[in-house]
Amino acid sequence: MKNRTKVLWTEKAEFPIGWGIKKHSHDYYHLFYIVEGNGSFIIHEQVFDAKPDLCYIIPPGVPHELEKVKDNTLISYEIKFLIHDEDIVKHLNLETPQFVGDEFFRSIIPSIVANGRSKDSYYIRNTDAFLCSLLVHIANKNDVEEAPNSELIDTAGFHxxxxxxxxxxxxxxxxxxxxxxxxxxxxxxxxxxxxxxxxxxxxxxxxxxxxxxxxxxxxxxxxxxxxxxxxxxxxxxxxxxxxxxxxxxxxxxxxxxxxxxxxxxxxxxxxxxxxxxxxxxxxxxxxxxxxxxxxx
CATH class of the missing domain: 1.10.10.60 (Homeodomain-like)
Incomplete structure (x- = not known):
């Protein structure tokens, strides 16, 4: 069975003072989760503060850059990945790419980064499961109100x-x-x-x-x-x-x-x-x- 996501590259990246990322785009998703320091992302011409416990997911084809760090070293987890599941794409609203982290982010993202480049099938499956869980969690956080549903019956056609x-x-x-x-x-x-x-x-x-x-x-x-x-x-x-x-x-x-x-x-x-x-x-x-x- 084809994995729902595919991790392409992971890293715990450090950006010392004077370092940044030039404006670019690519054909995959790019996630940043800020651990330490401060900076500024420019995503699709919009400026976002980069500070601890903020997460950014940039969709494919969207120009983005990290301005040169000014005050102290910026540390970020990075995950580059593909999504093969249309349901995840549908529910993952990335019109606003910034998300506030929580305990789930803090526990699961380091595990994805640590194991995301493994060639062992066991770790590949686990990383895919972790990444899917994270994306679903982000999609749910993005919903102002979760749509009501039923776990027992099909409510299609009901008012x-x-x-x-x-x-x-x-x-x-x-x-x-x-x-x-x-x-x-x-x-x-x-x-x-x-x-x-x-x-x-x-x-x-x-x-x-x-x-x-x-x-x-x-x-x-x-x-x-x-x-x-x-x-x-x-x-x-x-x-x-x-x-x-x-x-x-x-x-x-x-x-x-x-x-x-x-x-x-x-x-x-x-x-x-x-x-x-x-x-x-x-x-x-x-x-x-x-x-x-x-x-x-």
Whole structure:
């Protein structure tokens, strides 16, 4: 399988007073992460301060230069690389090439630089994984607000309000949440929200909340050693009897019976609940049906 990125060259570079980089461009990406000192980058005719914990990614074909260092030695990690994954390119908005570093930058960039020129396939794969993680991290930092989505169902074709409500439920299901909480989060009247949600999904908001809670309960039963009462409270139920009734409604059998039918088996590749729960769920009706299939 082709790597998603390719590191071409790495270095921990030092620029003493009077040194710089002449204006140039190239056919690959160029990353600078400033470790010490101060200076000035000119990227596409725009001036940027070069100072510790700032990261710059210059896209292919963009003219850039480092003005001659004036005050003290500038130290920077440099990574020159290609991106073969169109999804990374799409999400990596480099209209503004400057990013503020954080603990993730400080831990992962030195590793990429240290191993990026290795010819050993093990280190090549690891460096590719590290670089991909860094680029995804940068893409996420660049988003003012992460787009809501669902980890359980395909929301294609749903109204953005419905998607926002689904995302809220999936993030907050373990708490005591009510219709008004969901309505306040999406910023719309609860009656309008309920109508829109039912139109998109063909079920009510409360039914979806209960589906998410039971779906999560199934995961806890399969993957953890938490007792049933704790699972009940952890997924948002306040009453074990209500949890048991709701579980049986969605799965078709009580949680205690489900746990005996589906002990986790690392060697089971065919008929495990894991393969059932984690298959791609195309619609909410299919998602609900999938839970019931776990008792077969």
């Amino acid at each position: 953005k309000i419905t998607i926002k409500a689904i995302d809220f439920i999936e993030q907050q299901y373990m708490k005591r949440i009510y219709l008004d909480d969901v309505a306040d989060h999406v910023g719309y009247n609860r009656n309008y929200l309920c109508s829109l949600f039912k139109k998109d999904t063909d079920i009510t908001i409360i039914d979806y909340l209960n589906y998410v809670r039971i779906r999560k309960a199934c995961e806890y039963i399969v993957y953890s050693d938490i007792d049933m009462n704790r699972i009940c409270y952890r997924v948002g139920f306040t009453n074990p009897n209500h949890f048991n009734r709701t579980f049986k409604k969605f799965v078709g059998l009580p949680p205690t019976v489900f746990s005996k039918l589906h002990p986790f088996d690392i060697n089971d590749d065919n008929d495990s609940v894991d393969s059932t729960l984690n298959k791609q769920l195309l619609t909410i009706p299919e998602a609900l049906k999938t839970l019931n299939q776990t008792n077969e």
